[in-house]
Amino acid sequence: MSQAINLQETVFSVTVLNILSDDIEQVKSEINQHIKKNYSLFTGKSVVIEPKIELNDPVFLALLVEFLYQLEIIPVAIRTQNEKIKLQAEYAGLAVFSEAFDKTKIEDEKIFDQTLSIKTALIINNVRSGQHIYAKNRDLIVMGYVNPGAEVIADGNVHIYGKILGKVFAGASGLKQAKIFANNLNPEMLSIAGRYQLSGKINKNYKQCFVEVSLDSESSSIKYRKVLWDE
Amino acid sequence: MGRVIVVTSGKGGVGKTTTSASISVGLALKGYTVAVIDFDVGLRNLDLMMGCEKNIVHDFLNVAKNQASITQALIADKWVKNLYILASSQTGNKDDLTTQGVSKVIDALKKAGFDFIICDSPAGIEKGAKLALHYADEAIVITNPEITSVRDADRILGVIQDTSKRSKENKSPVLEHLVLTRYQPTKVKNGEMLAVDKIVTMLDIPLLGVVPEAEQVLSAINSGRPVILDKGTDVSEAYKDIVARLLGEDCQQRFLTEPKKGFFSRIFK
Ligand SMILES: Nc1ncnc2c1ncn2[C@@H]1O[C@H](COP(=O)(O)OP(=O)(O)OP(=O)(O)O)[C@@H](O)[C@H]1O
Ligand SMILES: [Mg+2]
Numbered sequence: 001m002s003q004a005i006n007l008q009e010t011v012f013s014v015t016v017l018n019i020l021s022d023d024i025e026q027v028k029s030e031i032n033q034h035i036k037k038n039y040s041l042f043t044g045k046s047v048v049i050e051p052k053i054e055l056n057d058p059v060f061l062a063l064l065v066e067f068l069y070q071l072e073i074i075p076v077a078i079r080t081q082n083e084k085i086k087l088q089a090e091y092a093g094l095a096v097f098s099e100a101f102d103k104t105k106i107e108d109e110k111i112f113d114q115t116l117s118i119k120t121a122l123i124i125n126n127v128r129s130g131q132h133i134y135a136k137n138r139d140l141i142v143m144g145y146v147n148p149g150a151e152v153i154a155d156g157n158v159h160i161y162g163k164i165l166g167k168v169f170a171g172a173s174g175l176k177q178a179k180i181f182a183n184n185l186n187p188e189m190l191s192i193a194g195r196y197q198l199s200g201k202i203n204k205n206y207k208q209c210f211v212e213v214s215l216d217s218e219s220s221s222i223k224y225r226k227v228l229w230d231e
Numbered sequence: 232m233g234r235v236i237v238v239t240s241g242k243g244g245v246g247k248t249t250t251s252a253s254i255s256v257g258l259a260l261k262g263y264t265v266a267v268i269d270f271d272v273g274l275r276n277l278d279l280m281m282g283c284e285k286n287i288v289h290d291f292l293n294v295a296k297n298q299a300s301i302t303q304a305l306i307a308d309k310w311v312k313n314l315y316i317l318a319s320s321q322t323g324n325k326d327d328l329t330t331q332g333v334s335k336v337i338d339a340l341k342k343a344g345f346d347f348i349i350c351d352s353p354a355g356i357e358k359g360a361k362l363a364l365h366y367a368d369e370a371i372v373i374t375n376p377e378i379t380s381v382r383d384a385d386r387i388l389g390v391i392q393d394t395s396k397r398s399k400e401n402k403s404p405v406l407e408h409l410v411l412t413r414y415q416p417t418k419v420k421n422g423e424m425l426a427v428d429k430i431v432t433m434l435d436i437p438l439l440g441v442v443p444e445a446e447q448v449l450s451a452i453n454s455g456r457p458v459i460l461d462k463g464t465d466v467s468e469a470y471k472d473i474v475a476r477l478l479g480e481d482c483q484q485r486f487l488t489e490p491k492k493g494f495f496s497r498i499f500k
Contacts, residue, residue, distance in 0.1 A: 126435055127389075128389030129383075144435070147385050148382065148385075150389070
């Protein structure tokens, strides 16, 4: 029997679940085998589903999503260019990414992990489309813009003074207490400890003020708080 | 020391070669010695725009690959003195161009004492564009007033920050300049095109100049005569301003708004 799935770790504490077969039973049984082998690799985490084949069964994704939820795996999105699969994803309630999500594809990534005495990475410039900044094991401060198509990632908190128009990841290795601080929030996506929110879901009241983004400790959903200085 | 300036954009067809040709001529007219290099291996364009396509014996790739010397390959421009063109090869393979090859050419031009070395980049963010910007001290980023080209300009600015030799050696960063071409104030007014200030805010780099859209650009290209040589047109004036600003002169931005109606068109309205 040929392989039905394989798993791929990314920098964003998100695992990519590559689907190599459209036989749902085969996929389910291989996921079960993976969990038996290495429970923590998978469970309690968010995954991005990436079909490498055509999905001819119209309910395949819906069944898979249901199955993953039962296992406490949170499917957040699907990555595909295929229009049919995009439609299925809509029914299954998944966000669609069309861009690469793969660590190996990140060229010229800047990793800040040199001096242990410094706990913050400071970026004075704008972060531009196609650039990736990763503050490993530390907080990240960006003085400039995070432009559309740019990604800034930190294992700790992220503070951004300029406009946020790209993607921001705090707590990228799973730190649930990590926060994002923003002045002007209009991102393509925000993520804290693997939880995601796309731009359309953000209330516009939070877009033009100083705001703290964090994870709700009970529901683990992303929440926003306006920070007011003079009360 | 010679200034190495790359003219780049990310997106194709926005006016890189038109701009390279005109600023090279403009700088030479001011008395500086200028070499302009066509990095678009496999797609010759610059030589056509400069009207020197019949004079090519050796090209950029020949020099990069040690098949010809720089003095053999430089073509004297037919419009102005002090300007030399290093044409791209039409037959060569782009993969034949290497960092070492480019380094050899740039070093030779610097040693020859050129005041300006202008590198006309191919479109894209792949190897060819990266080679063109690798040795740059300065970058002129060309964009048109529409969102895809602005986005690509942002992208190429990131590539410059990440991959240029200056950034790899932790030297002072590549000096960035923005040139907005094919600007149509009337369309901007009607909301069909992005306004210049909006683009400058998005990209957040200094504006070197705005070149309006004009039909005579195409006819200039077809006649192999850089458009800056036209007399008294908005486009040639715009390129002259750009050259002046590159040389540190402080001249006010023009061509940002609709031209005022002339005397006759006012009378016959
Ligand atoms: N100011 C202008 N007004 C009108 N047309 C223009 C203007 N500038 C450039 N063009 C037109 O845009 C086209 C592309 O110009 P050009 O070849 O300089 O672009 P490029 O960026 O070098 O393209 P490539 O990416 O293919 O190298 C040409 O046909 C030219 O006539
Ligand atoms: Mg060109």
